Amino acid sequence: MATIIIPTPLRKFTNNTARLNIQAGNVKGVVEELTLNFPDLKKHLLDDQGNIRSFVNVFVGDEDIRNLQQENTLIKEETVISIVPAIAGGLA
Amino acid sequence: MSYEDIHFSKEELSRYDRHIIIPDFGFEAQKKLKASKVLVIGSGGLGSPALLYLAAAGVGTIGIVDFDVVDDSNLQRQVLFGVDEIGKPKVEAAKKRLESLNPYIDIKIYNQQLTSQNALEIIREYDVVADGTDNFPTRYLVNDACVLLGKPNVYASIFQFEGQVSVFNYINREGELGPNYRDLYPTPPPPGLVPSCAEGGVLGVLPGIIGSLQALEVIKVITGVGETLSGRFFIFDALNFEPRTFKIKRNPANPVNGENPTIKQLIDYELFCGVKAVEKPIKEITAKELYDLQVRGEDIQVIDVREPHEYEIANIGGELIPLATVSANADKIDRSKKVIVHCKMGGRSAKAVRELEEKFGFTNLYNLKGGILGWIDEVQPELTKY
Numbered sequence: 001m002a003t004i005i006i007p008t009p010l011r012k013f014t015n016n017t018a019r020l021n022i023q024a025g026n027v028k029g030v031v032e033e034l035t036l037n038f039p040d041l042k043k044h045l046l047d048d049q050g051n052i053r054s055f056v057n058v059f060v061g062d063e064d065i066r067n068l069q070q071e072n073t074l075i076k077e078e079t080v081i082s083i084v085p086a087i088a089g090g091l092a
Numbered sequence: 093m094s095y096e097d098i099h100f101s102k103e104e105l106s107r108y109d110r111h112i113i114i115p116d117f118g119f120e121a122q123k124k125l126k127a128s129k130v131l132v133i134g135s136g137g138l139g140s141p142a143l144l145y146l147a148a149a150g151v152g153t154i155g156i157v158d159f160d161v162v163d164d165s166n167l168q169r170q171v172l173f174g175v176d177e178i179g180k181p182k183v184e185a186a187k188k189r190l191e192s193l194n195p196y197i198d199i200k201i202y203n204q205q206l207t208s209q210n211a212l213e214i215i216r217e218y219d220v221v222a223d224g225t226d227n228f229p230t231r232y233l234v235n236d237a238c239v240l241l242g243k244p245n246v247y248a249s250i251f252q253f254e255g256q257v258s259v260f261n262y263i264n265r266e267g268e269l270g271p272n273y274r275d276l277y278p279t280p281p282p283p284g285l286v287p288s289c290a291e292g293g294v295l296g297v298l299p300g301i302i303g304s305l306q307a308l309e310v311i312k313v314i315t316g317v318g319e320t321l322s323g324r325f326f327i328f329d330a331l332n333f334e335p336r337t338f339k340i341k342r343n344p345a346n347p348v349n350g351e352n353p354t355i356k357q358l359i360d361y362e363l364f365c366g367v368k369a370v371e372k373p374i375k376e377i378t379a380k381e382l383y384d385l386q387v388r389g390e391d392i393q394v395i396d397v398r399e400p401h402e403y404e405i406a407n408i409g410g411e412l413i414p415l416a417t418v419s420a421n422a423d424k425i426d427r428s429k430k431v432i433v434h435c436k437m438g439g440r441s442a443k444a445v446r447e448l449e450e451k452f453g454f455t456n457l458y459n460l461k462g463g464i465l466g467w468i469d470e471v472q473p474e475l476t477k478y
Contacts, residue, residue, distance in 0.1 A: 007329075008251070008253040008331055009251055018329075018332055053281070054278045054279045055279060055281045059338045062337065062339050063339055064338065067339075082327075082338070084325075085281070087249050087250065087251035087254060088227050088228045088251075088280075089249060089251045
């Protein structure tokens with residue numbers, strides 16, 4: 001099963017779990033499975049049309065899925081998927 | 093000044109000795125540091141360690157932009173400041189601290205908020221920018237200003253236990269331009285979906301780690317030593333101690349420097365980030381255009397939405413319907429001809445136009461730009477201004 005790494009700001013929606021193992025064929029399947037198990041994640045990951053939000057980056061290995069096949073990027077057993085939302089802190 | 097012309101005093105040579113003796117750094121890199129000008133935007137959590145290390149390292153000119161004052165809740169992570177500085181402007185406290193750390197460098201301070209109006213002017217003077225701000229509008233502002241001016245932008249950001257670092261808009265040795273923030277994150281999250289550090293908190297040592305990495309990348313950009321994070325995106329999860337580095341690329345659809353750029357100057361970043369509510373545009377007319385309509389004898393209606401006492405001071409013969417009463421008087425507004433709505437400066441009349449359009453479906457309303465004051469300036473200077 002592929003491993004998905006949840007970023008620290010979103011762990012409150014996954015019972016503080018940092019790594020999850022998900023069985024799916026592509027990125028879309030992973031996100032569907034993830035939001036099915038953790039419904040509160042949905043609005044943070046997907047827009048109203050069900051697309052991955054543009055301020056949430058998904059990397060398969062070290063590649064941005066925008067440079068692969070987007071949500072259709074295939075997932076293998078050993079694949080590590082990272083979700084990395086935009087954060088803006090620094091000064092305050 | 094070219095770095096080759098840089099000279100060091102005996103005291104400086106002694107101070108920078110541990111840099112100069114590194115074989116891959118040496119005298120040349122130290123000269124480049126002294127010749128360089130770095131602008132650090134935000135002197136808080138990230139700016140504190142970045143500024144301390146950049147000053148200590150001998151960056152010749154350091155600019156600091158911050159409009160905040162030191163608060164006691166800052167001291168948990170903003171290691172530039174002490175108890176004595178509480179209540180003082182951060183840039184002044186930072187300058188004092190950095191000058192005591194290294195008297196051989198210049199510190200320039202900007203005790204102001206970076207805005208679309210001043211960003212280009214300030215950033216233009218520097219070679220490298222280090223962005224350590226705390227909100228999305230300023231992130232996009234700094235990014236776009238750096239792209240428009242061709243300045244490398246060393247980016248760092250933190251939230252709770254997570255840090256991010258990259259180098260944007262950097263031209264490598266092969267002359268290739270790297271990605272920028274808009275390639276990584278095309279649009280910001282809507283307000284409310286992602287809390288700020290002020291709401292969500294941050295572990296104090298995290299900005300120390302990430303701000304130091306930011307200083308490291310600034311030094312690499314200046315000196316050309318090593319490989320910068322251009323084209324790579326580093327993230328650090330302090331909870332699991334998991335650093336990860338991803339590849340990032342330029343996006344042909346980037347609105348600032350993609351294939352068909354649509355942003356050629358700085359925009360309203362608060363509006364872009366949804367901090368300001370987006371208002372539907374309304375039709376406008378200038379005082380001169382209104383005057384021309386009157387001269388041509390066109391059949392129009394003029395509505396004045398000010399208060400009666402303002403009407404007494406000066407008026408242009410419009411029908412007085414104060415803003416608070418426009419809905420109740422909607423039947424007095426003609427639908428068959430152009431209706432010009434005005435107030436003193438154009439704000440109240442814009443509200444009146446929106447209210448009438450939304451509630452009653454008017455399509456023939458025009459807001460007088462600049463209000464009666466604009467009219468007095470352009471058409472009837474003999475009327476009383478107030």
